[in-house]
Amino acid sequence: MMLLLFLWQTLRIAAPYLLAAAGGVVAERAGVVSLTLESFLLSGAFGAVAASHWGQSAWIGVLGGLGAGLFFGALHALATVRFKADQIVSGVALNLLAVGLTRFLLQMGFDSSSNSPRVPGFEGLGHPLLWLGLLIMPVLAWTLAHTRYGLRLRAVGEHPQAAESLGISVAKVRWVAVLASGGLAGLGGAFLSLDQHQFTDQMSAGRGFIALAAVISGRWQPMRAGVACLLFAAAETLQIQLQAAAAIPTQFLAMIPYALTLIAVAGVVGRSRPPAALGRA
């Protein structure tokens, strides 16, 4: 029983990580830095609650989360692909924008500075986005490895000039990748808020960065990134369950994903090599 509870809680924590990390893999493999995952999650969470409240249906909420993520993805693509803005600066700006905009709209739409009212959501295992989260990494791995678009995406991320000379539109591939990234991570945000039946201020709480950490620790491979998401979620579950026992301060357990990522980028245990054109216009 304890074990089942542990597994269930791990999956529930992992679902938004998996969806956001899938978005991160797609964008970064196309050569676009994904510091924006945090903004996709937060806006997706708000979009889901706003739509669910308006339509009184959790399924409409899913569409709202998807739409909000796509909107922020489009902003990131517009800035970095069309205008060649620095991808890191755009990421920082969009993260600030998501915090400010969701707070503003929370105040405007629900007259609150902290949370929305309770909206229709999903219960437990009936949450469709939980299953999407579990399936997304294998699907993504297959797409990247075996489809035409997957091949093009990888080419654009490794050597855009070569891809361009073969007649692949780098801009088009990156637009699609960043939009997909926004949509996927937006659904991750929708999972969060529809699971809790409400939006709370800054409810993404750094999950976008943990997802990014999973992408890097997983060396930009979907399946490895998925395993990293599950490991991070398990560590978090452990942290919650140990809180009563308090053998290790929770702050130290919370550091695990970040420390692992530092080790991964430093290449102490097996080098973590990013896509060659990552971050370059």
Place this chain on the structure above:
Amino acid sequence: MARTAWIEMLFPPLVALLVALVAGDLLILAYGQNPAAVWHLLVDGTWGNFYGIGQVLYKATTLCFTGLSVAIALRAGLFNVGAEGQLAAGGFGAGLAGLLLPATMPWFFAFMLMFLAAALCGSAVAAVPGVLKARFGAHEVIATIMMNFMVLALLNYLVAAHLHTPETLHTQSIASGLVPRLSVLLPVFHGSAANWLIVLAILAALLVGVVLFASRFGFELRAVGLQVGAAENAGISVGSTWIRAMLLAGALAGLGGLNFVLGYKGFYEDGFAGGAGFLGIAVALVGRNHPLGVVISALCFATLSQGGLAIHALVPKQMVEVLQALVILAVAMAVPEVRTRLARSVRGKP
């Protein structure tokens, strides 16, 4: 200066201002208020009275330090997203040193020791990404972000578990070495948090200017930032330049922590950084990584931050967070666009 250089320098901030005004109007209208009234309130609550000016100066002081930190790292080609953690660590270092020092210690020595503690703690946090980059080629953006989370968690643990006064998340008050408010000599600023550390911020900007543009180290730093390969061929040690740039950046951000700890509250409080490190990225970007530009842009962003509080009676103060983000985005988009268009027009008309 050539005409194109002026266009390249002034056009992006003007675009950003326009974007902020239009977006602000839309948000205000969406909230059912009159834009003119809100803008009037914003100006009135910031530069319209001495309390407002004092609050802007107080906020600009911290932003000046974090902006300089990001700017000097960027001149070396490094993106310091870690100013937030370095700022918090600097404030913590000063607060901890203040607790350990005897209350009878003369002001000057107490201040200098806390000054050093802030700079050292900031540097220590920045050293990790610097060394990882120089030694292993680890990307500094990822490393600084991860350091932010780890440092903030560690400081939270230290304060929550060991150093706090009961029922709070702050340490006990520091006895000696506190920095007086501006209102001590200039009573019009009464009640505002502006303090004499603003002088230190301006000195820091001057020092960064001298280091960057009039020292051998600054020359090497900029050379590395412009073209790593060429700098290496010229015999500059790239790795050690990166590490030294990060140490300096960390020290600057760390000193920003003095503003809250010594200039305002007199103790360290968990979470005091509150995003000022991230805004430092915006400050450096809009200030084009030039010390003078950083000072001006710190004042602009401080005005927006304080302005948010002023307009809260009519529209949610979060409106300015949206505007700040849009300003960053607009500048980031306008800078490369202007550059390519200028290059194209120069090539078109020989």
